[in-house]
Amino acid sequence: MPDHSFTSPSSNTYSESTFRDVIIIGAGASGLMCAATAGYQGKQVLVLDHAPKAAAKIRISGGGKCNFTNMDISSENYICQNPHFVKSALSRYPSSAFIELVERHGLAYEQRELGKLFCSERASDLIQILRTECDWAGVEVQTRCAIQQLSYEDGLYRLTTSQGVFQCAKLVVASGALSFAKLKATGLGYDIARQFGLNVIETRPGLVPLSFAGRWQKRFGELSGLALDVSVTAGGRSFNEAILFTHTGLSGPGILQASNYWQAGEPIVINLLPKKDVFAELLALKKQGASLSKWLQRYLPKRMVQQWLEWYPLNDQPQPDMANISDDSLRHYGEQLMNWTLYPSDTAGYDKAEVTLGGVDTDEVSQKSFEAKKQPGLYFIGEVLDVTGHLGGYNFQWAWASGVACGLAL
Numbered sequence: 016m017p018d019h020s021f022t023s024p025s026s027n028t029y030s031e032s033t034f035r036d037v038i039i040i041g042a043g044a045s046g047l048m049c050a051a052t053a054g055y056q057g058k059q060v061l062v063l064d065h066a067p068k069a070a071a072k073i074r075i076s077g078g079g080k081c082n083f084t085n086m087d088i089s090s091e092n093y094i095c096q097n098p099h100f101v102k103s104a105l106s107r108y109p110s111s112a113f114i115e116l117v118e119r120h121g122l123a124y125e126q127r128e129l130g131k132l133f134c135s136e137r138a139s140d141l142i143q144i145l146r147t148e149c150d151w152a153g154v155e156v157q158t159r160c161a162i163q164q165l166s167y168e169d170g171l172y173r174l175t176t177s178q179g180v181f182q183c184a185k186l187v188v189a190s191g192a193l194s195f196a197k198l199k200a201t202g203l204g205y206d207i208a209r210q211f212g213l214n215v216i217e218t219r220p221g222l223v224p225l226s227f228a229g230r231w232q233k234r235f236g237e238l239s240g241l242a243l244d245v246s247v248t249a250g251g252r253s254f255n256e257a258i259l260f261t262h263t264g265l266s267g268p269g270i271l272q273a274s275n276y277w278q279a280g281e282p283i284v285i286n287l288l289p290k291k292d293v294f295a296e297l298l299a300l301k302k303q304g305a306s307l308s309k310w311l312q313r314y315l316p317k318r319m320v321q322q323w324l325e326w327y328p329l330n331d332q333p334q335p336d337m338a339n340i341s342d343d344s345l346r347h348y349g350e351q352l353m354n355w356t357l358y359p360s361d362t363a364g365y366d367k368a369e370v371t372l373g374g375v376d377t378d379e380v381s382q383k384s385f386e387a388k389k390q391p392g393l394y395f396i397g398e399v400l401d402v403t404g405h406l407g408g409y410n411f412q413w414a415w416a417s418g419v420a421c422g423l424a425l
């Protein structure tokens with residue numbers, strides 16, 4: 016068999032290699048879950064990670080409380096070129112299974128809006144649960160281990176690392192994606208996929224703030240820190256969640272959700288008054304001759320209303336006489352409030368993105384076992400795959416479910 020190498024071999028002083036049934040690259044959410052599952056199946060499992068500590072993303076996620084799953088999960092909550100791919104693993108390991116696991120360990124948790132479950136105390140409690148499961152299952156975890164070379168010969172994978180040479184029959188790539196390089200995120204998983212001839216779908220930042228240039232950046236900067244409950248639409252998907260003005264543009268859950276569907280050069284559309292019959296209310300204002308500004312302040316913060324009326328004066332009047340505005344103008348103004356169309360200049364990039372869209376093409380792996388179809392013994396799980404969840408615990412649930420499905424198949 017040919018020797019596949021993704022880097023040139025460094026001088027290796029180790030003459031002997033250590034064999035394990037299964038080696039998992041990445042001690043993150045999916046890797047630890049997979050490791051414990053395979054360990055309980057009686058497999059000798061070694062997890063290798065170059066970071067100083069396991070599961071750095073769990074530790075900081077959800078503002079330190081980790082939104083670890085959601086009560087309402089379906090394939091609709093995921094973006095993947097094959098929309099059916101996630102169904103098998105998610106149905107075999109639903110959120111109720113993960114909740115059962117954390118309850119067994121006595122984790123205190125709480126349900127917040129839109130079915131999101133968070134740790135009540137610290138996200139590190141969840142890491143402890145995963146580490147305990149790995150200990151009970153006899154899994155070894157080796158951190159500060161840099162992978163230098165990978166080769167495949169005679170049915171065995173050989174990894175040359177900063178901690179020695181390791182061999183295994185089954186190699187699981189759980190090394191995550193490109194978001195948050197400061198937490199040791201790398202594209203190693205994509206390199207390994209390409210090394211073995213697997214297709215990788217182009218990546219881009221997801222669940223990420225959107226940046227604006229020129230006058231809109233200045234305008235949003237002036238409102239920085241202000242949040243609004245609105246509906247945001249991008250690429251045909253709408254989300255009724257809050258947005259936040261920042262110095263560089265827009266953020267907040269509604270924007271992060273929409274960013275997954277936004278493409279460069281396309282607009283986002285914000286409905287500032289969702290669930291309101293805006294035109295009917297404007298007609299009523301006209302009848303009463305009431306103040307547009309006061310009406311807007313019933314639904315939006317005063318700072319926003321002041322700015323809005325400067326940006327979009329009705330009939331060019333900052334304080335229009337409502338009684339004299341035509342119905343057509345009112346309809347047009349209502350449309351403006353409900354379809355505020357904005358053109359972001361860019362996203363805030365991988366450094367600020369919670370996830371990475373794209374990744375290893377799911378057509379290349381089995382949806383049951385996660386083994387590569389054209390490379391026996393090589394598996395890909397978690398975020399390295401072309402599977403991205405919405406905001407709300409969906410990405411961790413994918414990590415748990417793909418980790419368990421793969422672990423059972425090893």
Ligand code: FDA
Nearest residue numbers: 041043044045065076077082190191203397398408410411
């Ligand atoms: P993960 O990234 O967890 O693990 C990959 C592991 O591989 C890491 O330990 C890394 O060090 C290691 N690795 C990478 N390159 C390597 C290399 N070259 N050599 C050796 N090891 C390597 N999701 C959610 O559902 N709810 C939430 O609340 C949040 N919150 C959140 C906040 C922030 C700031 C971020 C950045 C992300 C989230 N997420 C989230 C997303 C969630 O963290 C993510 O989807 C999962 O951690 C993905 O799990 P994986 O196991 O695939 O990768």
